[in-house]
Amino acid sequence: MVKKVYPVVKRCVFLCFFLVVLSVAAQPQDKTLSLEDALAILPEFQWDSFLQTGTFYSSGHYASFQVGRKGESCFSLIDGYEVISAPSPYMENGALRFPESFITSLKNAIDAEINNDLKPFKVAAIIVDPGHGGRDSGATAVQTINGKKVSLREKDIALAIALNLRDRLVKRYPDKKILMTRATDVTLALEDRASFANGIKVEENEAIIFISIHCNSEMNANLKKNPARGYEIWYLPPKVRREIIEKDGFNGSEEVRSILNTLKEEEFTYESKLLAASLLARFDEFIAPASPSRGIKEEEWYVVKRTNMPSVLVELGFISNPSDAALLFEKKSMERYTQALFEGLIDFVTLYEKPGGFSIIE
Numbered sequence: 001m002v003k004k005v006y007p008v009v010k011r012c013v014f015l016c017f018f019l020v021v022l023s024v025a026a027q028p029q030d031k032t033l034s035l036e037d038a039l040a041i042l043p044e045f046q047w048d049s050f051l052q053t054g055t056f057y058s059s060g061h062y063a064s065f066q067v068g069r070k071g072e073s074c075f076s077l078i079d080g081y082e083v084i085s086a087p088s089p090y091m092e093n094g095a096l097r098f099p100e101s102f103i104t105s106l107k108n109a110i111d112a113e114i115n116n117d118l119k120p121f122k123v124a125a126i127i128v129d130p131g132h133g134g135r136d137s138g139a140t141a142v143q144t145i146n147g148k149k150v151s152l153r154e155k156d157i158a159l160a161i162a163l164n165l166r167d168r169l170v171k172r173y174p175d176k177k178i179l180m181t182r183a184t185d186v187t188l189a190l191e192d193r194a195s196f197a198n199g200i201k202v203e204e205n206e207a208i209i210f211i212s213i214h215c216n217s218e219m220n221a222n223l224k225k226n227p228a229r230g231y232e233i234w235y236l237p238p239k240v241r242r243e244i245i246e247k248d249g250f251n252g253s254e255e256v257r258s259i260l261n262t263l264k265e266e267e268f269t270y271e272s273k274l275l276a277a278s279l280l281a282r283f284d285e286f287i288a289p290a291s292p293s294r295g296i297k298e299e300e301w302y303v304v305k306r307t308n309m310p311s312v313l314v315e316l317g318f319i320s321n322p323s324d325a326a327l328l329f330e331k332k333s334m335e336r337y338t339q340a341l342f343e344g345l346i347d348f349v350t351l352y353e354k355p356g357g358f359s360i361i362e
Helices: 007-017 035-038 100-117 154-172 190-196 253-285 301-308 322-329 331-352
Strands: 033-034 042-048 055-056 062-067 073-078 082-087 090-092 095-097 122-130 140-145 148-153 177-180 206-216 231-235 293-298 311-318
Touching: 007 122, 033 035, 033 100, 035 042, 055 100, 062 082, 062 100, 073 100, 082 100, 082 253, 090 100, 095 100, 122 154, 122 190, 122 331, 140 322, 148 154, 148 322, 154 177, 154 206, 154 311, 154 331, 190 206, 190 301, 206 253, 206 301, 231 253, 253 293, 253 311, 301 311, 311 322, 322 331
Parallel strands: 122 177, 122 206, 206 311, 231 293
Antiparallel strands: 033 095, 042 055, 055 062, 062 073, 073 082, 090 095, 140 148, 231 311
């Protein structure tokens, strides 16, 4: 999501930042300022003489830099996530000297962050993805429920719950886009689901979340004394690298793009895990102990790997298990699954949209 950074991310990116210095000619007409002159514009300063790094502070925001040579340019890090390039500060006769355009660039960037503080962060769109569909039935099983043989198909269960969830979200959030990758029994490729989600446009202070709904199955479950059962929620492992900020269309160096891409990955991973935790807590409330929790897990599922936003994949239960199958078939218990998804999403949205958002969470 946009404009939210966590302390651990700030520290990691801050270290990476000092490895990147780009040398280009500074404008010769640039006026030079002393530290005293700079403090008249940016009121607070901290200096590390060993690392030769400095940080200006203003109105709760900060800009970090490393000194270079006169006539070079350097990267400065604004609030731990935004990188700007400007003529580099340098040492001259043991004193810090600042090109005026450097201080102006920092001041403008910090002012922009102050203005952003006035914009509330919001989840603008929620995308619900019913797994499988059309020619792809997903997991299937035949179970005896209430004395009758019943055929279950993952695609049908996922769609029924997703439609119910969508209707509830539309009523709860009339100001948000509540979208589905499919609303009927149609075949839909995985790449089409991801492309649909990534194509949704939002404003800078807005975010999208993605939830994919599935049912689990175990091979040869009928041959086992205790076949697998329970619900679980998956998100993308932190080690997986994605191209969130693509090279095409990015106006900047590859070093800057790489730093920003890493930041967005860290951000989405953190928020995906929070989304998974919010959902799991509600499943524990509405579904357990009728069906047990299998916890939060990491996996490179295609739709969570290819969607550039916080995303999770929910396995409601095992239709290969008679007990889980009965819960996923009966209307009253299906309502509980929908309620768990609905309340979990509300919890996450509320947490994200509160003042300060996730940036206050360690």
